[in-house]
Amino acid sequence: MSQEFAARPVLPDPASAPELFDGLLTRRVAAYLIDLVLMGVIVVVLSVVGAVLGFFTFGLAWVSLIFVVPASIVLYYAATLGSHRRATVGMQAMDIVLTPTRGQPLDGWMAILHALVFWVTVWISWPVSLLFALFTPRRQMIHDLVVGTLMVRRSPMTRHWQRMRAGDQYGV
Template identity: 75%
Template structure:
């Protein structure tokens, strides 16, 4: 997949809009840590409730944990990344947002697939996934390329898209 500005003229370019990518990898790392803490708390709460209910349901609640825990994690990503804010809680705290690059909407299913590909790529070979982002101009990781997404800083992005829409109006 080519990421030239000629192919996607509305895609932000680090040369012309560096403020969108300043400190992006550091922000992504801290957002990841915040999200892992939130997911850990979510898993612990569901596990404790399941453990207590397991005694009253003769173990059926313990069996349901096999489905409830992954569904809770999937729901977290689908509700946060699939929302109009297009960011998890950690991403919102770090002022970053997930943006589709292929012209398709970022809905709940795409958010879930993005998270799934992220976790699989991290699980398979996390050093390569992280190093990949150091050598791409837009600081995209492997899962961003696969899913056709781009992570940018939110507040400068809003100003960038406003400038782009104004330029499009004057070019008409």
């Protein structure tokens, strides 16, 4: 793979690689629901631990309970999206992966930024964010465009990038 290709990757086109975007919005919603359940379990467990610790610390640990929900969400996304798999548990179950579009690496900070902008746009107006994805060719939501990411199906993605690298080697 050439240095130029690595610095300026070609984004997949839905017309030439429709398998990457097949059922993507449905998969994203299902992945979100799975992740919501998992984050809920994490929040409940941490809340119970904080409540019990509150009795031993004469109520001091109860003050920390206001940070349980935001900390759980941030840590969940940083640990899953920021990993080498670039997907949360729900995204892995739904065979989708997050990829950067601006030639920068997808690390923990970008994963946290992606999650933060996602939660802000969903909090402000989730129907607009979902409708926005219906009218973009790559099914990107508002937070994907702002942060510079693209969600695609994982299994066909590997084959797509191998074809792109082979085409780049032969000057196509």
